[in-house]
Amino acid sequence: MSKGIPDKNKDFSAWYNEIIKKADLAENSPVRGCMIIKPYGYSIWEKMQSILDKMFKDSGHYNAYFPLFIPKSYLSKEADHVEGFAKECAVVTHYRLKNDENKKGLIVDPKAKLEEELIVRPTSETVIWNSYKNWIQSYRDLPILVNQWANVVRWEMRTRLFLRTSEFLWQEGHTAHSNKDEAIKETLTILNIYSSFLEEYMGIPVLKGIKSESEKFAGAVDTYCVEALMQDGKALQAGTSHFLGQNFAKAFDVQFANSNGKMDYVWGTSWGVSTRLIGALIMSHSDNNGLILPPNLAPIQIVMIPIFNSDSEYDAIINLFEKIKIGLLKLNISCKIDARKFHKPGWKFAEYEMKGVPLRIAAGPRDLEKNTLEIARRDNLKKETISLDKAEQKIKKILELIQKDILKKAKNFRDNNSHNARDYDEFKNLVKNNSGFIYAHWDGTEKTEEKIKSETKATIRCIPYDNKGKPGKCIVTGKPSKQKVVFSKAY
């Protein structure tokens, strides 16, 4: 059935690439490392956007837009920030092309050199905090809760569609607060939005935690994250929320008068999720027949496929489908009738399986006779025949069930692939077998973290912050450890 798609268990990354191609999500661009997101892939992103956007707005945030270009000097104002991003910035140096007099074609006009070079934003903290300086005078101007939907560029050496591309789409929230507690609270509010979005809509269970010093965002005091486990046992950072402390306020001199009339630096946060989430979606649920989309994110939730011998049968079935479609639309269920005559039903079945449409309805002469429909779930490939009576309600329930089952399956997978390592040997074995999340005691030093990374390729994904667990001894050095942390190989 699964024609031309590599076996997920034999070659996971070839499987991943092929799903993207065959499900028509995206393709490579003429520029290395960039991607062309095709309509079907982009419609998934639009769904993610609309849901998250509502969640942000419901929690008091507003959208704004800051420019693509950032003066080079801005980037260098926050020391850690430069360190983290300087190596992967695209730089604009000129503003004009001209015809080459000797050869054919265009060349950069050497006369059109910019006085100050511009960088293409790898993230927007600097340009935004530069504005906040002007927006904020008093505690009465705070908090500022801004989000923007944008593209950013980070010049990557090795790229993979959706997971790591040189240009990607994301949202970046940037908030400013009058005190530390409120900023931390904001950071966690967003983390919870991310985790419930991932679980309730994407069907992906996540681990919430704090990044270690070496993994945190360049310029943050603390980076909180949601980490998900992919089907090949590797971890994926799905979203991050940074408590910036007063770092950017100090770098850009953003002060405000507090209620006592004293000047103080503003407290900041920033947070984002990107088109990488589409990669997470693919690698969490899909199988050897193609993509599997949770109903809450599927651009098409239901596809209807007619089976017919004659034109009169065709007309009758399409007619029936139109009626069902009206009923489903009333229940807010999106559906598509595939009325094409030039493809056989079997061809269409395979096509929509590849594209991950959660539920398929088929009807043919036999169904017309008996007043039934055949429905087939994408997630478990099970088929059943239901009667036309109250079909819409039944279908709605099944979609809800699919959503739950997808999450349940992913949770089971994660639980079965979470392990405790009591000593370093056991740890190494677990890593070698791609055993997912590995909980182990760590002495908290960068040195030990680095040693583990270079010897095993596993990194600290996060330090869990809600169920902290008990103190113990570091698996490498035997020094005291406050709690177990989560290691894994990661994307």
Added chain:
RNA sequence: CGGGGCGUAGCGCAGUCCGGUUAGCGCACCUGGUUUGGGACCAGGGGGUCGCAGGUUCGAAUCCUGCCGCCCCGACCA
């Protein structure tokens, strides 16, 4: 930047070692017909600067030289 691989129709490839009619196959595409409950079949058709440039030769996809591009593995990183 190191190591490996590849460039031939929209896609995937054969042909290259050992030069020789008009460059071939599968998928896709177009036309007509028969089909349609799990990727239909038959017949016909369209589509190529063989990555680019130069050289050797009566003759180059094939041999030689240079260049360009892409992919994979490492170093680096969300």
